[in-house]
Amino acid sequence: MTTSSDTSSRQVLGFQTEVRQLLHLMIHSLYGNKEIFLRELVSNASDACDRLRFEAITDWALLKDDPELRIRISADEKARTVTIADNGIGMSRDEVITNIGTIARSGTREFLQQMTGDQAKDAHLIGQFGVGFYSSFIVADHVTLITRKAGLTAEHGVRWESAGEGDYSIDTVVREARGTEVILHLREGEDDLLRALTLKTILRKYSDHITIPIFMGEEQVNQASALWARPKSEITDEQYAELYKHIAHDFEAPLAHTHARVEGKQEYTLLLYIPRRAPFDLFHPGHRHGIKLYVRRVFIMDDADQLMPAYLRFVRGVIDSTDLPLNVSREILQHSADVEAIRAASVKRVLGLLEDLAKNKPDDYATFWKEFGAVLKEGVGEDAPNTPRIAPLLRFTSTRTTGDDQTVSLSDYVARMKEGQTQIFYITADNLQAARHSPHLEVFGKMDIEVLLLCDRVDEWLVSNLPDFEGKPLESVTKGDLDLGPLADPAAKQELKQEEGEYQGLLARMTEILSDRAAEVRLTDRLTTSPACIVADKHGMSTHLERLLKSAGQKVTPGKPILELNGRHPLVQRLKHEVDGPRFADWSHVLFDQALLAEGGQVEDPAAFVKRLNDLMLGLAGESPSRIWTP
Numbered sequence: 118m119t120t121s122s123d124t125s126s127r128q129v130l131g132f133q134t135e136v137r138q139l140l141h142l143m144i145h146s147l148y149g150n151k152e153i154f155l156r157e158l159v160s161n162a163s164d165a166c167d168r169l170r171f172e173a174i175t176d177w178a179l180l181k182d183d184p185e186l187r188i189r190i191s192a193d194e195k196a197r198t199v200t201i202a203d204n205g206i207g208m209s210r211d212e213v214i215t216n217i218g219t220i221a222r223s224g225t226r227e228f229l230q231q232m233t234g235d236q237a238k239d240a241h242l243i244g245q246f247g248v249g250f251y252s253s254f255i256v257a258d259h260v261t262l263i264t265r266k267a268g269l270t271a272e273h274g275v276r277w278e279s280a281g282e283g284d285y286s287i288d289t290v291v292r293e294a295r296g297t298e299v300i301l302h303l304r305e306g307e308d309d310l311l312r313a314l315t316l317k318t319i320l321r322k323y324s325d326h327i328t329i330p331i332f333m334g335e336e337q338v339n340q341a342s343a344l345w346a347r348p349k350s351e352i353t354d355e356q357y358a359e360l361y362k363h364i365a366h367d368f369e370a371p372l373a374h375t376h377a378r379v380e381g382k383q384e385y386t387l388l389l390y391i392p393r394r395a396p397f398d399l400f401h402p403g404h405r406h407g408i409k410l411y412v413r414r415v416f417i418m419d420d421a422d423q424l425m426p427a428y429l430r431f432v433r434g435v436i437d438s439t440d441l442p443l444n445v446s447r448e449i450l451q452h453s454a455d456v457e458a459i460r461a462a463s464v465k466r467v468l469g470l471l472e473d474l475a476k477n478k479p480d481d482y483a484t485f486w487k488e489f490g491a492v493l494k495e496g497v498g499e500d501a502p503n504t505p506r507i508a509p510l511l512r513f514t515s516t517r518t519t520g521d522d523q524t525v526s527l528s529d530y531v532a533r534m535k536e537g538q539t540q541i542f543y544i545t546a547d548n549l550q551a552a553r554h555s556p557h558l559e560v561f562g563k564m565d566i567e568v569l570l571l572c573d574r575v576d577e578w579l580v581s582n583l584p585d586f587e588g589k590p591l592e593s594v595t596k597g598d599l600d601l602g603p604l605a606d607p608a609a610k611q612e613l614k615q616e617e618g619e620y621q622g623l624l625a626r627m628t629e630i631l632s633d634r635a636a637e638v639r640l641t642d643r644l645t646t647s648p649a650c651i652v653a654d655k656h657g658m659s660t661h662l663e664r665l666l667k668s669a670g671q672k673v674t675p676g677k678p679i680l681e682l683n684g685r686h687p688l689v690q691r692l693k694h695e696v697d698g699p700r701f702a703d704w705s706h707v708l709f710d711q712a713l714l715a716e717g718g719q720v721e722d723p724a725a726f727v728k729r730l731n732d733l734m735l736g737l738a739g740e741s742p743s744r745i746w747t748p
Contacts, residue, residue: 127288165205167416389434407433428496537603641681
């Protein structure tokens with residue numbers, strides 16, 4: 118109970134801008150699913166109790182005065198309030214300001230910029246973000262929070278109040294009991310929430326799996342047993358889904374789950390979920406892993422990243438070990454053989470779950486891949502022992518598909534390979550449009566050879582760590598020494614040899630002019646309609662990889678690419694007779710820059726490129742650049 122307050126300690130503070138935006142969006146977008154406020158507040162209370170139980174492992178004094186952890190829900194019809202109270206860890210004044218006044222999550226600004234004003238779409242986005250305490254304002258026009266952190270004395274209580282608009286007040290109060298109570302002053306029209314039956318129905322629907330007992334009066338409303346510890350035959354799909362929503366703070370049911378109890382040398386239970394949608398901060402460095410670690414049903418920690426590799430960071434769930442010590446720390450987890458074994462088994466379970474989806478539920482797997490495919494690709498480089506299992510799960514777009522969806526597996530590609538084809542051909546590019554229109558694909562289109570189109574930022578990393586699939590090497594079509602093997606056209610090769618003699622003067626002169634930019638200028642038979650293309654030196658990195666490394670802030674020693682010319686193109690044929698002409702140098706630079714642009718690159722000197730282009734167009738029009746009037 119709060120007995121008094123220190124008015125000299127009262128402060129009125131403004132919400133962080135992102136909090137104000139989120140509150141406004143949430144109240145308007147989530148009202149149709151307003152029951153979730155109770156689920157979110159009970160989840161917070163449960164987490165507070167779990168954290169206190171963990172802290173008490175090393176400091177029993179925190180718990181001894183009131184050892185029975187619990188959550189109490191009550192309604193006051195006269196005051197029109199609903200109160201959610203717990204005797205968990207509580208918060209200090211600074212923690213209240215940090216946890217409620219601000220949102221300390223990377224990518225929050227980008228998340229808010231995705232909001233559309235469409236309430237249905239925004240509700241999904243907000244569901245991915247996790248609303249927690251702020252869900253109070255869906256049903257309340259005024260909220261009071263009173264808390265005291267375990268281990269602090271009664272005079273260190275804190276009262277926080279707000280109407281969910283621009284600011285909040287916070288002051289110091291005397292609070293005898295540790296823990297937190299949230300008092301919701303209901304909006305007009307929410308009187309149904311004052312009925313005990315309504316609250317019990319919501320609690321049993323959303324919070325039956327909570328391991329902390331929930332009381333209304335003297336009645337315990339939930340089972341308060343660990344769902345994952347029950348036999349699978351006794352758990353319904355709805356119960357699995359509600360535990361997932363509690364763990365992930367998600368509004369949607371998961372895409373799939375796996376539940377297993379392992380006995381033998383080690384004993385542990387795991388319940389792991391694949392979400393239906395990716396969280397907005399999946400690719401942010403500070404993204405939290407989703408595994409909750411328990412030891413003998415005692416909560417130990419959130420975000421136990423040692424139990425799941427980074428490329429499976431989308432997995433949510435619970436791992437409950439019988440063998441780990443209760444005082445296990447993150448440092449101990451990093452060097453524990455037991456943890457390594459649990460991690461390895463968990464990875465195999467997740468990969469097995471994905472294999473089952475890919476084989477038996479292709480639509481669900483397509484949903485998974487659209488949301489998390491780019492993350493799973495990281496596993497090829499991070500988890501070499503499991504690469505043989507990951508590779509068949511990969512999906513790509515190709516020259517045989519339309520649209521943006523990645524639907525082609527490596528097995529699909531191999532099954533469609535032309536007779537005599539020994540390589541899996543691919544191209545990497547900044548985006549799908551650049552890949553589809555790359556000049557490097559021209560000869561492959563002519564010969565009807567499928568090419569994988571790789572446009573995710575991780576794809577360069579992927580192919581550098583996946584040299585082959587089922588014995589078929591992966592080969593970039595942008596390689597300077599591209600060899601089509603038995604598929605090559607002997608007549609085209611013979612014609613190219615004849616052309617090289619005719620173009621010897623042009624190639625030598627252009628190589629000299631472009632010596633600072635290109636390692637070599639040569640003819641090619643890979644082009645059918647474009648005049649030129651850029652290819653990587655045999656031992657050099659592709660121009661696409663070079664751009665990616667530079668954009669990531671890495672120092673790159675720039676290499677010189679090779680410029681290949683199409684001797685059958687009218688422009689190149691014309692230049693053969695202009696080697697000694699006054700504009701030949703300009704034509705050489707423009708051809709190089711155009712080839713660079715076609716690869717998605719940037720010209721080093723845009724102004725010089727534009728000037729050369731303008732001068733050449735004036736020349737073709739019969740005008741001299743020197744005749745152009747300038748003030």
